[in-house]
Amino acid sequence: MKYALVTGGSRxxxxxxxxxxxxxxxxxxxxxxxxxxxxxxxxxxxRQTGQDGxxxxxxxxxxxxxxxxxxxxxxxxxxxxxxxxxNNAGIRRDNVMxxxxxxxxxxxxxxxxxxxYNVTQPLLQPMLVHKFGRIINMASVSGLKGMxxxxxxxxxxxxxxxxxxxxxxxVARKNVTANVxxxxxxxxxxxxxxxxxILKKTIxxxxxxxxxxVAEAVGFLVSPNAxxxxxxxxxxxxxxxx
Numbered sequence: 472m473k474y475a476l477v478t479g480g481s482r483x484x485x486x487x488x489x490x491x492x493x494x495x496x497x498x499x500x501x502x503x504x505x506x507x508x509x510x511x512x513x514x515x516x517x518r519q520t521g522q523d524g525x526x527x528x529x530x531x532x533x534x535x536x537x538x539x540x541x542x543x544x545x546x547x548x549x550x551x552x553x554x555x556x557x558n559n560a561g562i563r564r565d566n567v568m569x570x571x572x573x574x575x576x577x578x579x580x581x582x583x584x585x586x587x588y589n590v591t592q593p594l595l596q597p598m599l600v601h602k603f604g605r606i607i608n609m610a611s612v613s614g615l616k617g618m619x620x621x622x623x624x625x626x627x628x629x630x631x632x633x634x635x636x637x638x639x640x641x642v643a644r645k646n647v648t649a650n651v652x653x654x655x656x657x658x659x660x661x662x663x664x665x666x667x668x669i670l671k672k673t674i675x676x677x678x679x680x681x682x683x684x685v686a687e688a689v690g691f692l693v694s695p696n697a698x699x700x701x702x703x704x705x706x707x708x709x710x711x712x713x
Contacts, residue, residue: 474553475693476500478531478590479560481510483659484609487682488557489524491690493517497555499524500544502531502590504560531560531586532578541593552597555693558587559609561627563661568622576623583627587634595642604647605693608635610704612655616712628653632704639702648701650692654685655708676709 475492479485480501489499490513499517501524503510510526517524529540545552561583564575591606598604613621614628632651639649656662656670656679671678688705691697706712 472551473497473555474500474548474551475555475557476502476527476553476590476594477557477559478502478586480557481506481513483661484654484657484682484685485557485559486513486516487686488559488689489513490516490520491683491686492555492557492693493520493522493524495690495693496522498522500553501526502560503528504530531558531590532581534585534589537586537589538593541590545597552601553594554598554601554603555605555607556591556594557607557609557689558590558631560586561609561661563621563624565620565624567620571623579623580627580630584630584634587631591638595647598647599642599645602646604642604645605697606635606638606647606649607689607692608632608649608651610651610653612653612706612708612712615653615704615706635704636702643701646698648692648698650697650701651704652685652688652692653704653706653708655680655706655711657682657685657707674709674711678709680707680709 475497477485477489480489481503493499501510501513514524527540529536564579608631610628610631613625614632617625635649635651658679685707
């Protein structure tokens with residue numbers, strides 16, 4: 472049995488990634504924090520592919536809660552390990568820096584950066600022991616070029632890009648890869664409140680992307696064909712930034 476853990480898997484890009492990996496034969500572990508109903512919808516979509524999955528509730532930014540959840544899963548699956556990890560959980564709390572509350576700065580960085588450490592670190596050793604693993608971290612065009620009103624989000628996503636590049640060099644000899652996907656404007660809850668009609672005029676492709684298009688890139692990076700690709704950033708933004 473092959474297992475894949477997708478953080479923030481209950482909606483949007485995370486949901487599409489869960490479905491794609493299920494189609495590739497993985498049993499999916501759907502991480503979520505609060506919205507059980509949406510996580511159950513994702514699980515049903517996974518099952519419709521002919522695969523199965525399970526839900527695992529924990530806040531990636533909480534070190535102890537995350538460790539307890541992972542250790543509990545490992546105790547129940549002593550003969551298996553999680554070979555694919557997609558660090559997708561993240562939030563936006565947009566504001567110009569001059570008026571940004573400390574809570575909004577900290578919360579965005581905690582979920583993305585602390586979440587990356589809290590989830591990835593305990594899963595690395597089994598990957599290294601088995602000499603196979605795939606780690607995919609979800610960043611953003613904001614982490615590549617910076618976006619006004621998103622100093623917190625840009626800092627978090629830029630940090631995850633740098634961390635992935637470093638990690639990739641640490642684990643490559645054990646056949647564990649670490650890569651980043653940096654989406655642009657994708658039609659999910661994360662772009663609620665943005666003016667799509669105005670923004671898509673700034674995109675050469677003249678449209679927002681779909682979660683499924685992002686999931687296809689995840690599927691490729693997970694595949695055996697991508698074993699020589701590590702430490703890279705794949706941008707999916709319709710030509711918005713190259």
